Amino acid sequence: MKSLSCFGFFSPTFFRCLSVTVGVTTLVACGHVGVRGTGDLGIIIERASGRVQIVEHSGATRLASVSGLGDLSHASVVISRDARFAYVFGRDGGLTKVDLLLQKIDKRIVQAGNSIGGAISQDGRLIAAQNYQPGGVKIFDAASLELLADIPTSFGSEGKRSKVVGLADAPGQRFVWSCFDSGEIWVVDLSDPRHPQVRTFKQVGREPYDGLVTPDGRYYLAGLFGEDGMAMLDLWHLDRGVRKILPDYSKGEEKLPVYKMPHLRGWAIAGRYAYVPAIGRHEVLIVDTESWQEVGRVAVAGQPVFVMARPDGKQIWVNFAFPDNGQVNVIDVESRQVIKTLTPGKAILHMEFTPRGEAVWISARDDHRVMVIATDDFTTRQVLQADSPSGIFFTSRAARIGF
Amino acid sequence: MKSLSCFGFFSPTFFRCLSVTVGVTTLVACGHVGVRGTGDLGIIIERASGRVQIVEHSGATRLASVSGLGDLSHASVVISRDARFAYVFGRDGGLTKVDLLLQKIDKRIVQAGNSIGGAISQDGRLIAAQNYQPGGVKIFDAASLELLADIPTSFGSEGKRSKVVGLADAPGQRFVWSCFDSGEIWVVDLSDPRHPQVRTFKQVGREPYDGLVTPDGRYYLAGLFGEDGMAMLDLWHLDRGVRKILPDYSKGEEKLPVYKMPHLRGWAIAGRYAYVPAIGRHEVLIVDTESWQEVGRVAVAGQPVFVMARPDGKQIWVNFAFPDNGQVNVIDVESRQVIKTLTPGKAILHMEFTPRGEAVWISARDDHRVMVIATDDFTTRQVLQADSPSGIFFTSRAARIGF
Numbered sequence: 001m002k003s004l005s006c007f008g009f010f011s012p013t014f015f016r017c018l019s020v021t022v023g024v025t026t027l028v029a030c031g032h033v034g035v036r037g038t039g040d041l042g043i044i045i046e047r048a049s050g051r052v053q054i055v056e057h058s059g060a061t062r063l064a065s066v067s068g069l070g071d072l073s074h075a076s077v078v079i080s081r082d083a084r085f086a087y088v089f090g091r092d093g094g095l096t097k098v099d100l101l102l103q104k105i106d107k108r109i110v111q112a113g114n115s116i117g118g119a120i121s122q123d124g125r126l127i128a129a130q131n132y133q134p135g136g137v138k139i140f141d142a143a144s145l146e147l148l149a150d151i152p153t154s155f156g157s158e159g160k161r162s163k164v165v166g167l168a169d170a171p172g173q174r175f176v177w178s179c180f181d182s183g184e185i186w187v188v189d190l191s192d193p194r195h196p197q198v199r200t201f202k203q204v205g206r207e208p209y210d211g212l213v214t215p216d217g218r219y220y221l222a223g224l225f226g227e228d229g230m231a232m233l234d235l236w237h238l239d240r241g242v243r244k245i246l247p248d249y250s251k252g253e254e255k256l257p258v259y260k261m262p263h264l265r266g267w268a269i270a271g272r273y274a275y276v277p278a279i280g281r282h283e284v285l286i287v288d289t290e291s292w293q294e295v296g297r298v299a300v301a302g303q304p305v306f307v308m309a310r311p312d313g314k315q316i317w318v319n320f321a322f323p324d325n326g327q328v329n330v331i332d333v334e335s336r337q338v339i340k341t342l343t344p345g346k347a348i349l350h351m352e353f354t355p356r357g358e359a360v361w362i363s364a365r366d367d368h369r370v371m372v373i374a375t376d377d378f379t380t381r382q383v384l385q386a387d388s389p390s391g392i393f394f395t396s397r398a399a400r401i402g403f
Numbered sequence: 404m405k406s407l408s409c410f411g412f413f414s415p416t417f418f419r420c421l422s423v424t425v426g427v428t429t430l431v432a433c434g435h436v437g438v439r440g441t442g443d444l445g446i447i448i449e450r451a452s453g454r455v456q457i458v459e460h461s462g463a464t465r466l467a468s469v470s471g472l473g474d475l476s477h478a479s480v481v482i483s484r485d486a487r488f489a490y491v492f493g494r495d496g497g498l499t500k501v502d503l504l505l506q507k508i509d510k511r512i513v514q515a516g517n518s519i520g521g522a523i524s525q526d527g528r529l530i531a532a533q534n535y536q537p538g539g540v541k542i543f544d545a546a547s548l549e550l551l552a553d554i555p556t557s558f559g560s561e562g563k564r565s566k567v568v569g570l571a572d573a574p575g576q577r578f579v580w581s582c583f584d585s586g587e588i589w590v591v592d593l594s595d596p597r598h599p600q601v602r603t604f605k606q607v608g609r610e611p612y613d614g615l616v617t618p619d620g621r622y623y624l625a626g627l628f629g630e631d632g633m634a635m636l637d638l639w640h641l642d643r644g645v646r647k648i649l650p651d652y653s654k655g656e657e658k659l660p661v662y663k664m665p666h667l668r669g670w671a672i673a674g675r676y677a678y679v680p681a682i683g684r685h686e687v688l689i690v691d692t693e694s695w696q697e698v699g700r701v702a703v704a705g706q707p708v709f710v711m712a713r714p715d716g717k718q719i720w721v722n723f724a725f726p727d728n729g730q731v732n733v734i735d736v737e738s739r740q741v742i743k744t745l746t747p748g749k750a751i752l753h754m755e756f757t758p759r760g761e762a763v764w765i766s767a768r769d770d771h772r773v774m775v776i777a778t779d780d781f782t783t784r785q786v787l788q789a790d791s792p793s794g795i796f797f798t799s800r801a802a803r804i805g806f
Contacts (some may be wrong), residue, residue, distance in 0.1 A: 037487025039438045039442060039482070039485045039801045040484050041485075041488070081758075082442045082459070124443075216674065216715050272675055312620035312621065313620075313621070334639065355484075358525050362480070399758030399802055
């Protein structure tokens with residue numbers, strides 16, 4: 001037993017941190033707050049107040065709040081490989097690394113003027129941020145947030161840069177994204193992070209607005225706003241180029257005004273079939289992922305925003321754009337019918353399933369609450385208060401390709 | 404700032420725990436050891452010494468050893484919902500809850516005379532142990548290891564109890580297992596843990612030896628040892644009963660002597676196709692999961708033991724029974740060919756992929772080491788020493804159905 005000196009902070013609510021000096025080494029040890037598993041943690045974005053809640057989904061409780069994250073009006077989150085840190089991408093170009101255990105900001109940078117999200121690499125060592133202004137992607141060290149590479153999405157001869165959308169990670173230490181203005185898809189190999197190897201696919205379609213990598217990491221799909229359909233790239237066979245799928249889904253019919261762009265990243269693959277939001281239509285399209293042909297449609301309550309599969313693929317949950325954003329439809333995969341319509345609150349913005357799917361967390365922005373709903377009997381098991389909640393992100397995303 | 408008393412333990416190697424008394428409350432806080440994310444942790448079974456190693460796969464290092472787990476000669480592991488605890492099922496009926504953060508045994512019971520593994524419920528609150536002697540399944544509270552239900556697998560009129568194999572969790576807070584001696588499949592609903600609702604399917608085939616739930620939680624499959632084929636149950640439609648698939652895969656040919664039974668739980672579904680070990684044959688069967696018909700075979704180096712898909716489904720890795728247990732075959736899913744044969748060491752017992760699949764950890768029992776191999780170029784990235792290593796289990800299993 002050696003001598004040691006000890007210094008503690010004590011707050012009225014709970015014990016937090018201890019700093020201990022043993023010889024020349026200072027160690028910081030934390031009780032209550034710091035020692036716990038991180039497999040059941042999550043983040044709720046409080047969009048109006050630049051704040052996030054840290055929650056856990058075993059008991060469905062709130063653990064802490066962390067403030068000072070800037071403009072979170074369209075924030076998204078990726079999770080570190082060890083499930084300790086959440087990287088929050090703010091609309092204002094802020095990238096904030098939140099420590100879920102010590103319940104504080106670990107690091108924060110403002111890396112662009114206008115940003116729309118990001119991704120984490122296959123090995124967890126790189127963070128990529130997709131930016132509108134200036135258009136491009138920046139690559140950061142996940143530990144230090146040091147800038148490793150800056151990849152402007154230049155196009156044309158006038159020095160323009162495209163807004164970047166639909167950024168996702170892919171196997172082989174790659175990132176894939178779409179360029180809204182130039183109609184391109186870029187595949188970038190970051191095996192050597194300071195020397196990105198870029199491959200560009202041009203004329204993939206007009207105005208890609210979002211994209212995703214399929215759960216198996218094989219296909220990249222970009223939704224198109226400027227025309228019907230999606231652009232698809234087989235990441236196992238880049239030489240085959242980009243293929244257009246679902247080219248005529250609104251053929252001969254007039255689109256409705258689009259109040260909110262759908263989000264694709266959380267999309268739904270249940271078995272062999274993908275469930276895709278139709279832009280400007282009250283429909284979810286069912287696509288065969290072998291032929292990439294449309295094989296059916298499901299009429300839903302409004303213009304779909306998120307179309308998400310319960311982890312076991314038995315149900316598809318759908319929320320909607322204004323004015324139908326107080327409803328949630330549940331589609332039964334086997335019958336391809338809406339089997340339940342829920343009205344969990346005002347302005348439903350996001351849904352997140354627990355890892356094995358027994359519950360879903362749903363944010364109701366204008367009711368300032370998050371509901372935890374059982375997916376078998378649709379009962380509400382828990383209600384958590386939150387200030388204008390939007391995105392909900394559980395740490396189980398750390399282990400999933402494309403998240 | 405209130406007064407507090409502080410007491411620390413210091414070991415020559417690293418700082419461990421601090422006990423702090425604030426008023427009447429004593430809090431234990433741990434530095435280095437305790438405060439870290441648990442998303443990248445894992446367990447390596449050291450089968451001959453009743454010991455496990457705690458490892459992390461971000462840097463591929465060993466963190467600690469924990470001893471006193473009894474007979475680990477056929478041990479398996481499930482992970483708690485929060486990814487803090489590993490439940491280790493020993494061959495001697497021991498069930499040990501290991502704290503991966505405090506690096507010690509949290510609780511340990513001996514719950515049967517001869518046990519073969521276990522599972523964790525969808526909500527993470529129940530642990531099920533499958534026992535040979537006495538035959539049956541016991542249900543425990545995951546936090547306290549209190550016994551909640553004891554389900555003997557009785558059959559016939561002489562009071563016999565069947566050995567239980569192939570236990571897996573399924574959506575709807577259910578467990579499913581097979582009975583080796585009676586040739587049955589049992590589906591048990593534990594929504595009320597003290598009052599299990601059992602449904603029994605008889606005459607499913609001779610001597611089921613292992614089973615699994617498909618990654619989407621829909622189908623339960625039991626491999627048969629006493630005859631060709633597998634028994635399949637659609638968990639969405641129990642009333643349709645058990646169906647026999649692959650009934651004649653060794654038709655007209657003599658089986659080789661079987662040195663080691665294949666393991667099914669880690670089996671491989673890549674896209675629409677399942678890759679299944681053929682018993683007593685140097686083949687992997689390819690099965691269409693829509694028709695459940697065999698659609699192809701791949702000749703491999705020996706009798707397959709584990710047939711596992713890389714998380715992105717692009718490769719299938721296979722290890723073998725004696726005398727071919729020094730080899731590993733890698734099957735390319737697209738071409739259905741063996742594209743690589745590795746000889747990573749003597750007596751290859753298990754393989755575990757990192758969550759997004761860039762690496763695989765392989766245990767070589769008789770070389771007393773675990774190799775970390777990159778799945779793109781097959782280079783060995785790291786070698787860890789271990790005493791007769793067998794199973795390797797990462798915490799990412801916590802979020803996966805059927806694990």
